[in-house]
Amino acid sequence: MLENIKAVIFDLDGTLVDSMWMWKSIDMEYLAAKKVSIPEDLEAFQDELEGMGFTETAKFFKERFQIEDSLEEIKETWLLMSREKYCHEVPLKPGALEFLKELKKRKISVGISSSNSRELIAEVLKAHNIEAYFDCITTCCEVPKSKPAPDVYLKTAQGLGAAPEDCLVFEDVPMGILAGKRAGMKVCAIEDAYSKKQERQKRELADWYVQDYLEVLENEAQKGACV
Known part of the structure; x- marks a missing residue:
């Protein structure tokens, strides 16, 4: 992946x-x-x-x-x-911190493209002490069109200095998955109880579907062992 x-x-x-x-x-x-x-x-x-x-x-x-x-x-x-x-009261998704550490280890740039407010994003990252892992944050309020338009993902990619085709997006709902795909990026859908009823649609739209970031890390470790 x-x-x-x-x-x-x-x-x-x-x-x-x-x-x-x-x-x-x-x-x-x-x-x-x-x-x-x-x-x-x-x-x-x-x-x-x-x-x-x-x-x-x-x-x-x-x-x-x-x-x-x-x-x-x-x-x-x-x-x-x-x-x-x-x-x-809001926890990180299972394996999220470990995955962020792995991305840093691999020198892969990391960003956030969210519909939330910049103030709340900053507070969430601070609460979990993970601000240092992110190189660029963009909100839908800062672009012409919200998801499923690709604007917010394209702006974040630009901020990271990466071409869309070199970006991997993680999303939990169809509108977000569509935004990533329309931006020309690879998209991995992640399991979430809130969007469980949309699982089939998420699987159809995304390039990958995972339960959590522990699964991503396990898959990457298995690939490395096979090299």
Whole structure:
């Protein structure tokens, strides 16, 4: 998988950290606090949000639920609601730290392309003491179009100084996988409970599908042993 790869780019939520459950909880708490009826089919509602950037999601909420707060106020509320959970309740995906160490050992550049806010990304990396492993971070708020458009991945690759064809993307949802593929990159889909119902689609879209990063490391170790 890592053969001829010069840069690895991660999505954040559901890919690098196990956090998708948290956002579903925050959506429910936020709407309840605003005395807004929670969508009957919450799963379908969450699917609508897939791939949207942080500001784009705030705009969607404001228009869909006629929320009086400004976009900045909505985002600030979400930041406050999520900060504690991110720092104390959201773990790294199994094997993520070990995989980051392996990439550093191989001198492979590492980036993040996320729909989340830059502030929260920074806090997550700091909470897990992994800031030093990342050479470039890009959010969907910083590019013209969010996922499944390739913009955020292309911008990160540019920041890493790598050609798209030399990049490997790790993603957990179809919209993100599509973004990576449309950028001309190889994509590995990672297992996540939140997107379990989309497993078949993820397998069809991605070049590889893994349970976690321990599986990636094991496969790479086996390849090395066979050389």
